[in-house]
Amino acid sequence: MNDFQPYSYTDSVTADRPWLASLVGVQDTNTITLDLSKFVAGTHYTVSANPMLQGRNVMRSGIPLGKVTASGLYAPYAGPTSEIQTVTVTGTPTGGTYTLTFSGQTTAGIPYNATAAQVKTALEALSNINAGDVLVSGGPHPGTAIVVAFAGQYLGDDQAQMTASAAGLTGGTTPAVTVTTTTAGGGAAPADGTDILAGFLVSEISFNPGSTKAAGALLWHGEIFAEQCPVPFDPTDVGATAPGVNIHYR
Template sequence: MNDFQPMRTSEEATADRPWLASLVGVHDANTITLDLTKFVAGVHYEAGNLLQPRNVLKSGLPLGRLKASGLYAPYSGPVSEVQTVTVTGAPTGGTYTLTFSGQTTAGIPFNATAAQVKAALEALSNINPGDVLVSGGPHPGTAVVVTFAGQYMGDDQPQMTASATGLTGGTTPAVTVATSTAGGGASASDGTEVLAGFLATESMFAPGSTKTSGALLWFGEVFADKCPIPFDPTDIGATAPGVNIHYR
């Protein structure tokens, strides 16, 4: 099922498009076809409801062009660093610490949740709120997974180190850190690793549709950190021919 609609772009106010830094280029947006099977509800589009039954793709989505079909899908960009923190030896008390780029956290409880590990890391002077996404846990039974985001998104990061000297109980308690995914490498090879531009306006489609039309902004200025999928412009290694985007 496909859902194609007439597309129209104009030089409108930027109030409802906070990612758009300049109106230059808006009227030159190209009509494209989007592969809706590659988009995720809640991430790339808002699902419809009783009052508005159609799904709505968010404006400002970074897009790439699929080699196989020529359709457009979310830009994949370079992969972000993922590190896993594991507590072993079944400690029953105490704390451990993590060190990232010379900065060491305060004591993290032996049974810490993902939220507690995140708070400890974000308290460091070199990690801002939003620079790490933390899942898994709680310790000591389940490892905690740290994904670098924000200013560290898409970059290779030094592996954190850990100190277990504050842990008590159990049998020789220890903390290990392992890099499960090194940052900086290409996350795809289907064409979406090349930035083609941005979805210039919201695009509505009916649930169940596999394709729809959209408008591609390929020339202009954007605020990269205000796009629906924030990214670091310095990580962009390749753009489609003719793409001339200035990031602010």
């Protein structure tokens, strides 16, 4: 079953849309068709267990969108890439600590067997990293690398690579810590049209698993709270907007 169908939408309230800043609700919308293959479960939509929806997926409202040039369908806006760096401990240390330095600030000692949560805590204790500025996964050390993704004030920006000191590590065979840049931040987005911001998905929509398209409404003129969007979105990183887009940010 395909969910493609004409879609019209009118609204005068902001209920369940915390990203919508306008006091009079939605202002101007266009009917659009989404390319569902471009959206990611858990990030853009949830797989509903609600029996009333009979297993239908629910796309979140407020998702920034771009228009795929080749197909004319809409997909998630692909703005500048956020920086991702990987921290690897080698030499099988059995004790001690290491440190990371970011933009001139050095962490307190991080345990040789640190978890992702411990690395996140150490980085967020720096004066130039606020809570939410880094998303940390992987680990624990020393057997598994830890991945640091920059978000918050550093979302979509290129960052100088962190440096590490293994001077406090003990045991093992010549223990060391290396940092590599897995993905450089601020790089050009895919040149398929989605690098241009077209607007935002007005309301939640439900669709059947396996469907390739679904209709929705695009907010292309209005005012939003960028920090309330359901996916990370930094308006200062928007490189281009489609003609006629008039989105305001607070």
